[in-house]
Amino acid sequence: MAxxxxxxxxxxxxxxxxxxxxxxxxxxxDVLAPDLRGFGSAPLGDCEPRMGVLVxxxxxxxxxxxxxxxxxxxxxxxxxGIAERRPDLVAALALVDTKATADSEQQxxxxxxxxxxxxxxxxxxxxxxxxxxxxxxxxxxxxxxxRVVGVLDRAPRSTVAWAQRAMAGxxxxxxxxxxxxxxxxxxxxxxxxxxxxAEQDLILDAxxxxxxxxxxxxxxxTPLESPGAVTAALLRLVAARDx
Numbered sequence: 378m379a380x381x382x383x384x385x386x387x388x389x390x391x392x393x394x395x396x397x398x399x400x401x402x403x404x405x406x407d408v409l410a411p412d413l414r415g416f417g418s419a420p421l422g423d424c425e426p427r428m429g430v431l432v433x434x435x436x437x438x439x440x441x442x443x444x445x446x447x448x449x450x451x452x453x454x455x456x457x458g459i460a461e462r463r464p465d466l467v468a469a470l471a472l473v474d475t476k477a478t479a480d481s482e483q484q485x486x487x488x489x490x491x492x493x494x495x496x497x498x499x500x501x502x503x504x505x506x507x508x509x510x511x512x513x514x515x516x517x518x519x520x521x522x523x524r525v526v527g528v529l530d531r532a533p534r535s536t537v538a539w540a541q542r543a544m545a546g547x548x549x550x551x552x553x554x555x556x557x558x559x560x561x562x563x564x565x566x567x568x569x570x571x572x573x574x575a576e577q578d579l580i581l582d583a584x585x586x587x588x589x590x591x592x593x594x595x596x597x598x599t600p601l602e603s604p605g606a607v608t609a610a611l612l613r614l615v616a617a618r619d620x
Contacts, residue, residue: 379468379615382435382444382459383410384452386474386598387540388532390417393449397600400608406615411438413455415536426542432458439466445618447471447611449600450572451540457550460557469560469618471611474569474597476576477583479549488545492538501537502529511568511596521601551583561587562614566595566602588617 381401383394391410398408413431415421424430432455439459443466448456453475460467480488494501506525507515514521554561561584565577581587590610595602 378405378407379618380407380442380444381409381611382439382446382456383408383600384435384446384448384455385410385413385416385600386450386452387544388416388537389528389598390419392417393598394600396604397608397611400604401611404612409438409444411435413452415533415539421533421536421539426539426546428454428458428543428547431455431543432462435459436463436466439463441466443468445469445471445611445615447473448475449473450475450597451544454544454547454550457553458547460559461550461553464553464557464559467557467559469562469614470557471562471564471614472580473564473607474566474572474599476572477549477551477554477580478576479547480545485545488541492541495534495537495541498534501534502532505529508571509597511566511594511602513568513594514596514602518602524601525598551579554580554583554587557584560614560617562590562610562617563587564590564592564599564607564610566592566597566599568594568596569599571597588614 385391385393390412394410398410401408412419446456446467453472491501563577563580592599592603592606600607
């Protein structure tokens with residue numbers, strides 16, 4: 378039996394992993410799927426916006442018991458922070474629709490604009506649905522589209538601003554991946570335009586031993602768009618760890 382830590386994407390909460398968690402538990406695994414700071418039921422607090430704050434939170438949650446750490450998008454940044462700080466706690470690492478590179482200057486400027494729009498009460502998520510969901514989901518999965526639209530509408534503006542600034546300041550973590558000896562899976566929706574294949578290739582270059590697992594007909598939110606395939610990928614990762 379494995380212990381999983383599932384880390385959600387921005388601006389969601391732990392519920393984005395619900396279907397995957399059910400699948401993992403049905404195979405006898407233990408699953409932790411927390412709300413990251415400011416999302417869901419977790420208070421934002423008054424810490425400065427740094428990804429390291431979220432890493433600290435998750436290290437407190439883990440204690441001294443290792444886990445298979447899986448992070449989607451922003452959750453992947455947190456997962457990489459855990460691997461950098463405490464590689465001994467990462468029994469295996471799943472990077473789901475995420476990046477290991479730091480933001481470019483243009484990307485940081487965009488995050489700053491989003492943070493300012495959120496704080497000022499203006500529309501901050503215009504066009505984001507097209508980046509979050511794959512074309513197949515947008516055209517044929519109205520239930521998923523409506524769910525994501527609702528998440529964007531309900532996201533606390535203070536948390537949106539905090540998270541955008543925290544993500545803008547994150548470092549390049551490819552060295553962390555290179556040094557990690559635990560099994561790694563790189564999971565990507567084939568229709569993901571926010572963390573495109575070029576970014577995944579950079580991760581794979583840093584970790585040639587990593588498993589590459591593309592998910593067809595899914596975009597940036599594979600745990601929502603294709604939970605069965607993501608569950609299967611995580612079970613494959615555990616099998617590799619046990620082997």
